Amino acid sequence: MLRRHRLDFLIAAGLLLLPCLLFWQVLIGGRTLIPADNLFAWQPWRSFAAQQGVGVPHNELLSDLLLENYVWKRFILESFHAPGGLTNRLPLWNPYLFAGTPFFAAGQHSALYPLSVLFYVLPIPYAYGPFTVLQLWLAGVFMYVFARTLGINRFGATVAAVTYQLSAVMVVQVVFTMIIAAMAWLPLLLALTEKVIQQQRAGGSGKTLPYVIGGAVALGCQILAGHVEFTIYTLLVMGFYAAWRIARGSGCQPDLRSAIWLGVMVILGVGLGAAQLFPLYEFGRQSFRQGAASYQQVISWAYPWRRIIAFFVPWFFGSPAHHSFFDVFSGQVVPVTHDFYGQPIHTIYWGVKNAVEGGSYLGILPLFLALIAVIGRRGQGSNAEYQRSRGYVWFFLILTLVSLAFVFGTPLYRLFFALPFVNQLRTPFRWVFPYTFSVAVLAGCGAWYLSGTGRRTTSAQSPFTGVNTQRIIGWPVFWAGVLGLVLLVGSRFVPGVVIPLAERVMLSLAGAPNAFADGRMFYSYEFVNLLIFGLFLVATGAVLRVSRCPIYLPKWLGGYAVWKPLALAVLVGDLFLFGYGFNSAADPRLLDFKPPVVKFLGQDDGLWRFTTFCPKGEPTFHANAGMFYDLSDVRGYDSLISKQYADYMGLIEPQGWLQYNRIAPLSDP
Structure with missing residues (x-):
């Protein structure tokens, strides 16, 4: 078996090498992905920027990693080290923000996600690099597995994997660790869905159970990553894919069994993620987001049509790292x-959209490979393998077009907005995730079509x-x-x-x-x-x-047709040129700096909370920054805020920052 899959293992190693090269500074360079230099863009840190050797922050757009994920990970670690039993150590409640707020229920901290163990055994600033590399590697390997499950050859599967793992939607979303973790699992879930259906149609019920269990574990991990919006996208794509595959069945009974097995897989997966999903559901029902935005407001946050330029010229509208x-x-x-x-x-x-929300680039070559997959070969009716592949091509073409329709806020988005719980989502542009996935699969199929059935096959010889x-x-x-x-x-x-x-x-x-x-x-x-x-x-x-x-x-060197390594070189070069340098590689020692005002506030050991007065709207002592020093804040920054608390603060002063998930500082004297 090892010998038969030797080339697959080499490809998997290559898929690990690519993100290692892209993020080498935060792996072995003594740097951190946390944008610690961004702290010095705000007071009181700004007054000490020159003293600390900080100039213009590398990428101010990435501050969420600093103000949210980093403080969440610190809080989790502090809770785990607290004295007492398990109940005392579970980070159920955050006393530092919003006059106290549910912490564990919010989910995006990924406390129970298996790979979060890296943050518990490594120094937190140095854990982000390995975590990101492993997630991008898993995304690539899982895409490779899915493509091979569809029957795509190794070269096509490699193209699909590289396109997906190094795409803009992955690289620019590194600031949101829970998002890249959630996106990584979709290819594996679809691969296991496909295997369940294949096993049932082959009459192998006994061999179906391992795939069902594997799918349940994968779905549980996806849920525990902590971003419920991407769980919704994942379940919708899975359901759409399963319904299409079952509808194409040749008989009723095998497909009915497939549906039952897949239902069991989803139920078990939701059960594994229930420890996170159910508290999140309860908290979400009480959040300010419930019914806070109308359909017209939501589609106003979709991509403007001019944004389509960035699908081909990714930095046409600039970059916060330039x-x-x-x-x-x-x-x-x-x-x-x-x-x-x-x-x-x-x-x-x-x-109009920021560079993280607007990340949609996959490279130039994958777009044309996807086009070749769609065109295919007219009149090719004798090749069964080709005919079988056409169904997959049409499915992912439809998913691509539907995703684009949602991304750009067309009237078709009403279909999605009408679903339960979706009215809390304000991000139609995040359908760029299924779009990216679909185009990557189509690109892999196009590369397969060109490369044919042998390592020395040219595209002119391909059937x-x-x-x-x-x-x-x-x-x-x-x-x-x-x-x-x-x-x-x-x-x-x-x-x-x-x-x-x-x-x-x-x-x-x-x-x-x-x-x-x-x-x-x-x-x-x-x-x-x-x-x-x-x-x-x-x-x-x-x-x-x-x-x-x-x-x-x-x-x-293997005797392969020379265009194959040339294609991979063009693809990797394109995506590296796009992605390298966007994310931070900051000095982690900057996180240790403590402004004098913090030392002053720390002298008062009574019960109190602070807020800031910002009449000009410029943030001073940014929301959530107090958690660096265990200071309790009236304000806060999180995607879920109690509606009751938001309404209460609105009685004190209008909360114009709620659309940015913040309780605002005081501004009216």
Whole structure:
């Protein structure tokens, strides 16, 4: 068995290596994913920023990891170390926020999630790196397993796995550890769903039980990750997939048994996660979110249509981690200092959605591989393997289109909004998760179609694609990229024309004048983005075209068709270029700094709570920061806040920050 699966183990090792390389600084570099430098963007830490050697924070958008997840993990660890029995040590109640609030019931702390053990055995700042790497690895391995379960060959499964684990929806969501943990399990759950159905149709009821138990454990882990919104997405996709597979059955009895077994799997999985799910349900019913937003408000938070550009040019709208730009005319890297109106800024971002919510990039090559999967081979009726695969292609194409319709807030979203409990969700853009998953599967299928049935098969010889499919797609993509690069580079030599034109375009785009000083800066920044897009268009076209050629690696390297490693290199290079440097790699010693005001407040050992007075709206001693030092706060920042408490605070002062999950500081003297 080991020998037969040796190549699978090597691929799994490669899927581990990729996130290790992407996050090497927080694995072996003595750094932490916690954006500790963000503390020094707010008072009272800001007054000591220069003393601590902190300049502009690397990525201020990632503060949730600092203000929520980090303080949650500290609180859990302190609770586990508390004296007394188990009841005393379980972190059921948080006395530090909102005049006291349920803690364990809120769920997003992932206290019971199996891989959270890393935070209990390692120093918390150093645990985030290994946790993130393992979650991305699991996402990749589980996607590989699912693709192989569908019958996709190893190369196609590897393409699907890499696309999924390094996609934008994974990499930019690292700030939310519970989200990347929750997303990792969907491929495995669908793989086990598929195996249950396959076993039942083969008449093997005795062999079904291990898959049911495995699926229940996987679903339990997904629930314990602690983000119920992603549990809803996961269950909906599972249900949609199972219903489609059962509906395609050839007989009633086997499919009825499949439905029963899958029902048992879900019930057992929910049972395993019940310790977290049921308290969360009870708390959610009492939260301020219940009925707080109308349908029209919710769809207003969907992607605007212009956001579709970021599906192809991911940083077109900027990045909170970009604090300088390359001036293509002077050849110098220039720091960001002010916008068009002269207001000081230190980063480039002008998207309507922030960069975490707007993460939708999967690379250029996977999009065209997915297109090849959809086109397939017309008139191919004799190949049973091909015909079987077409059903999967149509399913994931439909899921892709439905997900996009939800992401962009089309009227179709009403179908989802009408479901029970969904009216508490304000995030239609998070359907980018099923979209990413679906396109990754389609990309794997497209790579399988091109690679055929053997390691030396070219796409021209593959029984799964049309004779000219690759050429029809590959050449236009290649030459479109070449033409775009020629025009782009040529524009660099007529600054008198392009700079005024760029400035007019900039002024016509909502938000752009707040991110760029002038047309030259706008042109230079987007020049680099479009240059990268053009280069990967050319690379994608070249891969598709070379896939037709009988060019092979030497036998000592496996003798594979050369386009396969070339395709993987293009895919990995594209996603690494996108993802590297977005997340923090901060000095963990910054977390140990204690401002003098904290020492002063700590001298009072009585019962008291503090709040802050911020008449200009600028946060001072940010909500949740008091938990760093065991200080009790009137305010707080969490996705679940008691409606009763929110209403009470609203009597003192209007709570305009509730839409951001915060009880606001005082601002009216």
